[in-house]
Amino acid sequence: MKIAIAGGTGQVAQEVINALVATQRYELLILSRSTNKQTPVVSGIVYRAVAYHDKQDLIEALRGVHTVLSFIQILSDDKQMAQKNLIDAAVQAGVKRFAPSEYGRRVQLDFHMSWWNGKIEIRQYLAEINRKETMLEYTLFQPGLFLEYLAFPHKTAKYLQPLQTVFDFDKCRAIVVQGHQDAVMSLTSVRDLAEIIAKTVELKGQWPVTFGVKANRLTFHDIVAIGERVRGRLFDVEHVEVEDLEAGNLKTSWSLEATHAAVSTEEAEKMLQQVAIGILLSCLGNAWDVGEEANKLFPEHAFVKAEDYLSAVWMNKP
Incomplete structure (x- = not known):
């Protein structure tokens, strides 16, 4: 073929x-x-x-x-x-x-x-x-979201570069929408x-x-809990309001810093805050809770489990 x-x-x-x-x-x-x-x-x-x-x-x-x-x-x-x-x-x-x-x-x-x-x-x-x-x-x-992004800034795939997300395992922090810690994210x-x-x-x-293709279906609360277990410390979780996000405002002490090869540095800087806002708002509508077509068609496939992967990545990291 x-x-x-x-x-x-x-x-x-x-x-x-x-x-x-x-x-x-x-x-x-x-x-x-x-x-x-x-x-x-x-x-x-x-x-x-x-x-x-x-x-x-x-x-x-x-x-x-x-x-x-x-x-x-x-x-x-x-x-x-x-x-x-x-x-x-x-x-x-x-x-x-x-x-x-x-x-x-x-x-x-x-x-x-x-x-x-x-x-x-x-x-x-x-x-x-x-x-x-x-x-x-x-x-x-x-x-859904690539699991490798939660390894940022460490590269663990052969080609895929890690990107910073609203779950920052490196600095042990996360951004969560107030009252929506049960919003779902698929990580594969x-x-x-x-x-x-x-x-x-x-x-x-x-x-x-x-x-x-759904390897891991986790809530924001689940992801933070995994982060605290594998990093051995509490995460600094900042809560944001839906109204602020919808107005285009990310009222947090930090925002995304990573760039992407597909856009220029200047364009990336303009997009980063909107990326964080977009991820947070779209999760409220279950946009990242992807289907299970692959899981049903290939039940024998052994998917990488998020906690196993993240434990290996962050073991002995400062």
């Missing part, structure tokens, strides 16, 4: 490529806007530079491909033309399956996380092209997501439109 990975140089994409290579069952085509001499030579992998604005180029690249996994960055493409062109090309090239650039929370209006509006646009685009008949089978992989290791995707590409039958 031939699988194309679009945006194949991204962190999550590379974790998935590793898992696919490990199976030794797939022929992989890695699509990116450019290739260079540093590209590793790996058996079973072909690298190809494509122009996402050139639909014909994409059609030619996708001929003979069974499944496309997209990891295209949505932040720098307001109209999401790269993914839309990729979808159109996939249909015309005869691709059977497509997974858009999701890899986060479940399907819901992202009005609290406007930087993810591109995900909504692509969900709607895929739904529309399949409205009358199935033109392209697709699924939305949704693992990027390794688990990658291995599940590697299994899903050869799944028989129709893909479900939403594909939740």
Whole structure:
């Protein structure tokens, strides 16, 4: 089976490529806007530079491909033309399956996380092209928040960089919405997501439109309690009011400091407070309580348990 990975140089994409290579069952085509001499030579992998604005180029690249996994960055493409062109090309090239650039929370209006509006646009685009008949089978992989982010600033995955969240295990602190300590967060290791995707590409039958991957379902209270156990000290928990968050105000003594490779430092600084606010507000609507499609389809899969992982990461750390 031939699988194309679009945006194949991204962190999550590379974790998935590793898992696919490990199976030794797939022929992989890695699509990116450019290739260079540093590209590793790996058996079973072909690298190809494509122009996402050139639909014909994409059609030619996708001929003979069974499944496309997209990891295209949505932040720098307001109209999401790269993914839309990729979808159109996939249909015309005869691709059977497509997974858009999701890899986060479940399907819901992202009005609290406007930087993810591109995900909504692509969900709607895929739904529309399949409205009358199935033109392209697709699924939305949704693992919740990556467990590795709670290791910040320590990197524990091969490619995924840690990001600071409202749960700061390093400085033993957390931000919780007043009266909502039971808000739910799904936490899944990027390794688990990658291995599940590697299994899903050869799944028989129709893909479900939403594909939740839920390794750990924990409340904010649970996560803080785990933090206090593995760090051996009480967390400084700051409570914020819904009204302040909805007004765009994060009234805490600290905010997020991490940046992301997909945006500039200046853009990141502007986004960081809104990211924290968005995570907190969206949790109130159970946006991070993802589905269990993967758990039901692959009951034999041994997911990484949050407390085991975090205990290992933070053991003997000051």
